[in-house]
Amino acid sequence: MDFKKYEKVKYEAIKLAQENKKVEPNILKTFWFPDQEEIRLIEVENDIPDSSGNDIEVFYFGQSEHVTLNSAIGLIRSNEIGKLQLPENWGSWGVAEELEVNK
């Protein structure tokens, strides 16, 4: 893994997660799944519909003025953490890093 790329994506992931938390204070936890190109976040919030089936539905967004990398975001409820199937190529729940978004 290219450490510089990894650090850049992580920096942008934290920025995006913090922005999301500001807009949506009900977010309880944010998990980052490392990748060298794309920001991959799973955000946990209970005031959303439960997930259909066993897979996490992830939505994809392009770059913008404030978020300079492509991103992919999934929303799940707290009782679904670690249970739902991640998108292909995201690895396992074991690689997820919980981000401190309140700091």
Next chain:
Amino acid sequence: MSWKEAYIKQAKSDFMIYKEFSKTRKPICQQLHYLQMATEKLAKSYLCSLQNGHPKITHFALVKFLKICKRQPDIRAKLGFENKHTRFSSYIDSLLPIADMIEQLAPVGTKLDRPNPEYPWISNKEVIPPIDYDFSNFKDKHIQMSKFLKFIHKLIDVS
């Protein structure tokens, strides 16, 4: 097949195309075009059931539908908010601003004077094709869009 079933089937197909286009980073106008069509048809499918027939021909069904949703116990239960009226109501309210933005993407009549993802429009005497417009008002709305898309995905699944 009833009108309601037909609208749901087409909404599912439009939403699948939206997801594919967003995943493969196709131009934002093409993504928004399919998202607008999917949500409009999904909303209309529920308006069919209320009117027992073909829904009124209008592009502006989405916001109205969301407001109706708040009063529908069956939809509330299907989305996992059974007996949580206040939370469901707040949740739907949180989706309304994005729903309104998406609804406003529909081209209106022959007077093409505002941005939309389908047809060129005129602004300050300049004709602009959707492919050249960045729809920047959608770009920094990751969490709002994710919540809205999750709602649409779930509703399509349970419809």
